[in-house]
Amino acid sequence: MLSHQDIWAALDKLAARFSMSSSAMARQAGLDPTTFNKSKRRGNDGKDRWPSTESLAKVLNTLGVSFADFAMLTAQSQAGRLSFAMGANVPLLRLSQAREDGFFDTSGFPVGEDWDEIRVPGVSDDNVFALQIAGDAMLPVLRDGDRAIVSPNANIRRGDRVIIKAQTGEVLAKSFDKMSAGRVQLLSLNENIPSRAFPLADIQWMAKIVWISQ
Amino acid sequence: MLSHQDIWAALDKLAARFSMSSSAMARQAGLDPTTFNKSKRRGNDGKDRWPSTESLAKVLNTLGVSFADFAMLTAQSQAGRLSFAMGANVPLLRLSQAREDGFFDTSGFPVGEDWDEIRVPGVSDDNVFALQIAGDAMLPVLRDGDRAIVSPNANIRRGDRVIIKAQTGEVLAKSFDKMSAGRVQLLSLNENIPSRAFPLADIQWMAKIVWISQ
DNA sequence: GACCAAATAGGTATTTTTTCCTATGGCTAT
DNA sequence: ATAGCCATAGGAAAAAATACCTATTTGGTC
Structure with missing residues (x-):
């Protein structure tokens, strides 16, 4: 009020x-x-x-x-949902630029004018939620205590990291590969294991991770 | 205006x-x-x-x-700096709760009232910037195209992930271990290599990563 | 096309906020 | 001690916004 x-x-x-x-x-x-x-x-x-x-x-x-x-x-x-969606302007630099001189002062503060900008967080989803990670099953991407910001309404594309809730109740973080014939192909987050198919019937829901806290 | x-x-x-x-x-x-x-x-x-x-x-x-x-x-x-600092309330759930029934509907949308809340992004640093990753040197934590939100004024503690700019211009992402006698001990992001000491004199600046986009 | 309700334009009266002004007190410099 | 400036309280006048009212237009339904 x-x-x-x-x-x-x-x-x-x-x-x-x-x-x-x-x-x-x-x-x-x-x-x-x-x-x-x-x-x-x-x-x-x-x-x-x-x-x-x-x-x-x-x-x-x-x-x-x-x-x-x-x-x-x-x-x-x-801030409300709208400001969450629109986000704040944050200066953005590409890694290649970061290697050059003139973009930072001696404290690592941005200087100069050739910075782009992005909107952070810029998540337009009223149903967004945060999931606090426990354990080390998802290292190194998700550490114990990290928080994953999850957007259930976001479109999921190949390579996106997703949270899945299985019918058993298990909650997993995976990398989405593709959909195929009533199954979803998912990769482990550290990607050194071939993709594995999960029947859609075994899954309650799947939602994209949009940000991870550090 | x-x-x-x-x-x-x-x-x-x-x-x-x-x-x-x-x-x-x-x-x-x-x-x-x-x-x-x-x-x-x-x-x-x-x-x-x-x-x-x-x-x-x-x-x-x-x-x-x-x-x-x-x-x-x-x-x-x-949104301006202040809203960036204060952040928007996002519902938060622990992984153990996420496994239970009653927290999500069938689309993965949060339901029920036993959710905590966190402020996102909640970064109180006027000098915050975003660094867009290129290449695969920092996989799987940082993928090509991911954006790391970096807070130069944040305190750095053991286990924090940091961006370091070396005197050579090289820009690295590492996990901070500790300071010792004019050197900083840093771990690789995937943490399967013993920590390595970098002389402070070789480093222009070091700043904490606070969020990573997905 | 007829009818009705809502939306919009416009005028006047009323209420509300700012401006202008004065007074008092506190602080600083001389 | 005195002068000058700023902060604050308070009153009256001027300006500005809303309330009240009327008229016209617009849009939807039958």
Whole structure:
């Protein structure tokens, strides 16, 4: 439930983040310095005052903060499904570029402008879930404690790594090879064993792994 | 730059998403059905009208949409650093639970209420970057085309997988063992080779891998 | 085509937020 | 001690958004 307090609190956090008072932040945004006064957040009649979207936009635009990041400062602070799907821009470099000079400073921080970008996590699936691995049966791809992010709605293609739940209840991680005649051909994750056919009837469901934590 | 058009457009997208007109959405939120009329988004004097945060909150709260997800509908549609850090809640299950009945429907979608939650990606590092793998030198952990998300500011502990850039420019993925006397002990990713010592002087930087795409 | 409900345009009154202004207190520099 | 600046409270005026209302248009059903 988004409330006016949520928005005021987020504005205060934003000011604090830039080491400003709320009046300095208002002033910098071209608003009257008294605009965000605590004394004006509730009327004499006890009625809540909501900062306008125009004032908010002026502040965000002046400070260079995105609307999405501002929304994250509100009390309900986790990103929702949509932001999960759209993801955050993360600088991307190919391995061959990484070998060259000019892409990192001495701490390994990205520098320069020739970086691409990808969206992370970028998983458009409302039914996505995480599976925490136990044991060492799936080493080295999946270690004890690693978390595999699994997307049941994702299309599965050759080479994709998948989680399978068998009718027996067993849960396996495999590499998908192909479908053939009521069977699915699966490879072990370390791929040094020939593919093995599993009858579809033995499988409850199969879903693609999209990310693995490290 | 957040503009009033951004916000209006996002409200229209929201209405469309729920298969409603903007007047139906306003009505459902307890607002006057004419509140979001296109004809009222600009005054006769040409001045832009901004929907109030109060009206917006009423709509979001009625539709059960988070402020963060609404922000994602605006034109600047990528999540920022903060949402990247805080992550989205993803249902989490332990492998042992996954073997039981009652956690998945027949399509592999999560059901039931005994799921934990984790935040994904949950990487609090402004200098995070992605490295796209080429070749098969790091199989099976890192395949050709996989993307490793690398966090230069993350603390590195025993067993963590890291990207190392050598002074020669070579870029390696290894498993961190320990530090000892001006050297770092590193294991191969597939861990069937004894750890090998690299002089720190040979290394430009070393940074932890936090996620790997699949 | 007729009918009805919803959507939309547009005007006015009401409510709400910002602006403008004043006052007070705190902090810093001279 | 004094001056200047900033932060905050508070009041009144101005500006802006919503509520209320009316009229027209649009879309769906029979």
